[in-house]
Amino acid sequence: MRRKKRVVRIGSVSIGGHHAIAVQSMTKTKTSDVKSTLAQIRRLERAGCELVRCAVANKDDAAALSQLCRFAKIPVIADIHFDYRLALAAIDAGVAKIRINPGNIGDEWKVERLIERARDKNVPVRIGINSGSLPKAIIEKHGHPTVPAIVETIERALSIFKKNSFTNIVLSAKCVDVQDTIETYELLDKRFEYPLHVGITEAGLPFQGSIKSAVGIGVLLHQGIGDTIRVSLTADPVQEVAAAYNILSALGLRKHGPVLISCPTCGRCEVNIVRIARAVDKRLRKYKTFMKVAVMGCVVNGPGEAREADFGIACGKDTGAIFAKGKEIKRVREKKIIDTLFEVIDENINNR
Numbered sequence: 001m002r003r004k005k006r007v008v009r010i011g012s013v014s015i016g017g018h019h020a021i022a023v024q025s026m027t028k029t030k031t032s033d034v035k036s037t038l039a040q041i042r043r044l045e046r047a048g049c050e051l052v053r054c055a056v057a058n059k060d061d062a063a064a065l066s067q068l069c070r071f072a073k074i075p076v077i078a079d080i081h082f083d084y085r086l087a088l089a090a091i092d093a094g095v096a097k098i099r100i101n102p103g104n105i106g107d108e109w110k111v112e113r114l115i116e117r118a119r120d121k122n123v124p125v126r127i128g129i130n131s132g133s134l135p136k137a138i139i140e141k142h143g144h145p146t147v148p149a150i151v152e153t154i155e156r157a158l159s160i161f162k163k164n165s166f167t168n169i170v171l172s173a174k175c176v177d178v179q180d181t182i183e184t185y186e187l188l189d190k191r192f193e194y195p196l197h198v199g200i201t202e203a204g205l206p207f208q209g210s211i212k213s214a215v216g217i218g219v220l221l222h223q224g225i226g227d228t229i230r231v232s233l234t235a236d237p238v239q240e241v242a243a244a245y246n247i248l249s250a251l252g253l254r255k256h257g258p259v260l261i262s263c264p265t266c267g268r269c270e271v272n273i274v275r276i277a278r279a280v281d282k283r284l285r286k287y288k289t290f291m292k293v294a295v296m297g298c299v300v301n302g303p304g305e306a307r308e309a310d311f312g313i314a315c316g317k318d319t320g321a322i323f324a325k326g327k328e329i330k331r332v333r334e335k336k337i338i339d340t341l342f343e344v345i346d347e348n349i350n351n352r
């Protein structure tokens with residue numbers, strides 16, 4: 001059961017309360033390069049990304065934000081480190097949220113200036129701590145970026161916001177280590193009413209990063225912890241969005257596009273099921289409709305799974321039976337299996 005948090009409005013997207021868990025990603029272009037950044041935002045929008053964050057590292061990046069906010073269809077979030085003046089410029093440019101790491105913003109008065117501007121413009125602030133960038137004083141006290149060190153950093157940062165009666169806040173405390181991340185968020189969830197942005201930081205290349213993220217984010221979401229997620233991959237950000245929806249879909253929390261069910265194949269298989277599954281997966285990426293499509297290698301589990309899915313293939317020797325809505329409707333030669341499956345899918349989708 002998901003614990004209810006304060007509702008925070010990030011432009012057109014609300015998180016917390018009973019709102020759906022929002023999927024976000026981050027552009028990987030230079031933010032000052034408006035053309036490339038907008039092109040990446042467009043690709044993210046098409047992939048189903050709901051919130052996009054852009055790094056604001058200097059004045060040129062800050063200057064690009066008004067154009068990005070104007071043309072992006074999804075809310076733009078500014079990611080700020082070190083310089084509070086960049087946060088002020090980002091808020092003035094119209095961003096829907098800012099993310100700061102209070103540990104590197106510096107003096108308290110700088111955070112207060114930022115709070116004042118965020119309040120004036122009704123812009124929420126994510127206090128985003130990463131295990132790799134804790135303040136020096138905390139590291140000196142704890143020795144390492146341990147879970148208590150991370151939670152203390154959040155508490156210290158929050159005390160400034162509390163003193164200034166500012167509650168339009170989202171929290172995150174991402175660690176590289178999956179178990180530390182889980183433990184940290186469990187504590188944050190118990191202690192604070194603010195919505196939580198959940199993720200594993202620096203998770204790695206797509207294969208390893210998706211597994212680490214699925215384990216960490218999955219365990220937390222399964223406990224009802226998390227209001228928005230980002231899968232951080234060393235890859236095209238569109239892959240982050242796909243991974244995020246796969247995690248949400250596996251937990252039954254969101255339905256987004258087709259879900260492929262494919263058998264692992266074994267000695268009973270008489271067709272090239274790996275090739276068929278890959279080809280079906282590739283063609284399914286063009287579809288937005290939620291549907292389960294099963295690609296099965298033989299008659300052991302094939303007909304059962306294919307029947308249970310919305311559409312399916314159960315292969316035999318050089319042939320495949322095509323299923324739609326629980327019924328076998330055609331049997332075709334191996335080379336016709338994929339095209340026939342998609343003809344059937346298209347007919348059914350058009351008929352809806």
Ligand code: SF4
Binds near residue numbers: 265296300301302
């Ligand atoms: S469906 Fe058939 S081919 Fe696929 S793994 Fe199961 S037994 Fe093997």
